[in-house]
Amino acid sequence: MKFVAFERKLQGTGASRRLRHAGKVPGIVYGAGEPVSIELDHNALFHALKKEAFHSSLLDMELAGATTKVLLRDYQMHPYKPQVLHVDFQRVDATTKITKKVPLHFVGEAESPAVKTDKGTVNHVITELEITCLAQQLPEFIEVDLSGLTMGHSVHVNDLKLAPHIKIVTHGKPNPVIATPVPAVVEEIVVAAAPAPEAKGKKKK
Template sequence: MKFVAFERKQQGTGASRRLRFAGKVPGIVYGAGEPALVELDHNALYHAMKKEAFHSSILDMEVDGKTTQVLLRDFQMHPYKQQVLHVDFQRVDATTRITKKVPLHFVGEAESPAVKTDKGTVNHVLTQLEITCLAQQLPEFIEVDLSNLTMGHSIHVNDLKLADHIKVVTHGKPNPVVATPVPPVVEEIVVAAAPAADDKKKKKK
């Protein structure tokens, strides 16, 4: 994905407030050199941030006619308005090694025996995975195949088919669960017992 940014010459709370009032978003680009202050058009940035790839892939940022490869590292939203207040980008090159969370895309769920045969559902325990790799090798997403999932068995991180250059960060957990099948809920209908004959006679008296 490619986007355009502009050099920002003023900094500080007052300058940032004026930028936001003018429909701009202040930002910073760091890594591989001196930090650079930038500003971006708010509406263009806001719509770009709705796309998953903007958060999980290398971006081409054009500033003054020069293109730099960056990653979105952080952003700040207004507490209740649909407004981006600030963005942080990181420069990357062929040697940059990064740790970043990548979204999981689940496929084959409807065809799995757990769903198709046993009428269960699948609980997506994880929706993203933190990985370490070279920035140039960062996948946009990781696919999780559920087509062979059966009731009573879960898919773990070690079951995922990952490229050799990708290392998963599990924060001490040896083999976290990614997805697990859940049996269908059986509703029990309780029928109240009819009153005994003796009870009927007592009520008539």
């Protein structure tokens, strides 16, 4: 994905506030050299942030006529308005090693015996994983194949088929569960007993 940024000359809270009123977003690019203050078009950035790939893949940033590989590192949103307040990018090259969260894409769920035969559902326990790799080797997502999932068994991190250059960061957990099947819920219908009819001929006092 590619986006256009412009060098930001003015600094400070007041300058950033004026930028936002003008439909711009202040930001910064750091790493592999001196930090550079930038500004971006708000609407273009707002729509880009809705795309998964903008968060988890290398981006081409065009700045002052040159294109640089960067990663989105952080952004701040307004507490209640649909407005981006600030954005951070990191420059990367062929030697940059990074640690970043990558989304999981689940496939084959409907064809799995747990769903197709046993009519169960699959609980996605983890929807993203933190990995370490060279920036140039960062995958946009990691695919999780659920087509062989059976009831009573789960898919763990160690079951994933990953390229050798990708290392998963589990923060001390030995082999976390990624997805697990859940049996179908059988609803029980309870019928309340009708009250016994009052005996005929019985007079009220």
